[in-house]
Amino acid sequence: MKIKNRILAALLIILGYFSCTKDIVETNISGSAVTLLSPQNNDTSVVLTQLFWWNEVKGALKYNLQIVKPSFTNANQLVLDSNVAGTKFSVTLTPGIYQWRVKAKNASSETPYSEIRTLKIDSTTNLSAQAVVLVSPANGDISNRHKQTFVWNPLYNATEYRFQVIDQSSSTLIDAIITKDSATYTLVDGQYTWQVRAQNASSNSTYSSRTLTIDSVAPAPSVPLLPANKDTITSPDTLTWTRTTAVYDSLFIYPDSLFSSVSFKAGTASTSAVFTTSVKGDYFWRLKSKDAAGNWSGYSTPLYKFWIK
Structure with missing residues (x-):
């Protein structure tokens, strides 16, 4: 029975390893293609601010959009060469003839560039159809x-x-x-x-x-929750707290109430952190909190104490 259990445990570890490996292996997108959606090829428009739009490529993290004037084979101006997170991007152009193309990218691979499309922007003094970016x-x-x-x-x-x-x-x-x-x-x-x-x-x-x-008002500091004040815990243990308007906290753990040194410091957007130590004894902890505007609170009070047994 013990041998069977060991074999089962080993199989579970192997399966877990390959499952995790699968999750972190990035998709090779070199064989994929970007399909351009808008503007259509050879479009003519008096609208100066154009929305460039293409299809999503599975596994892509960003897209490289290039716009030149007047053509890629005879470019006298590189208007745009930018990596874009999504599949749409607005660009304000001056009158003239342009060509554009897109390729998808991730950290390890990229697609070929899409087809090249041509766009003509006509001059007009009428601004009623225009929009400022x-x-x-x-x-x-x-x-x-x-x-x-x-x-x-x-x-x-x-x-x-x-x-x-x-x-x-x-x-x-x-x-x-x-x-x-x-x-x-x-x-x-x-x-x-x-x-x-x-x-x-x-x-x-x-x-x-x-x-x-x-918003220039400092938020209220987050409130320590667990371990409760003067509680006894074992290492490792998870410290938790509650928030009011904060979105980020800095956790400080000290070996004494005089703050002569810091045993542990962590910054997190979560409302918990794991504390691990091999040193038994008294510890004190408190928090400083930051809101979405970047304002920092003072330290939380009262100072919480716990003991590692």
């Missing part, structure tokens, strides 16, 4: 910096940009005409929508908008 801050950004620089891509035939910041109560706090592709303003804590449109003497583009939250 916003660059930064990212949509939904949460920041503890009051001074913010807002950046967007310039739009051909635009002579100026109308920039607005709107607060949570729909009040327009900033309404400015900007002649460049960025603007810097200082905002107080709050939730905002910022938007930009391009303008010239005869027309306006539609507004492009994003949200932004400014």
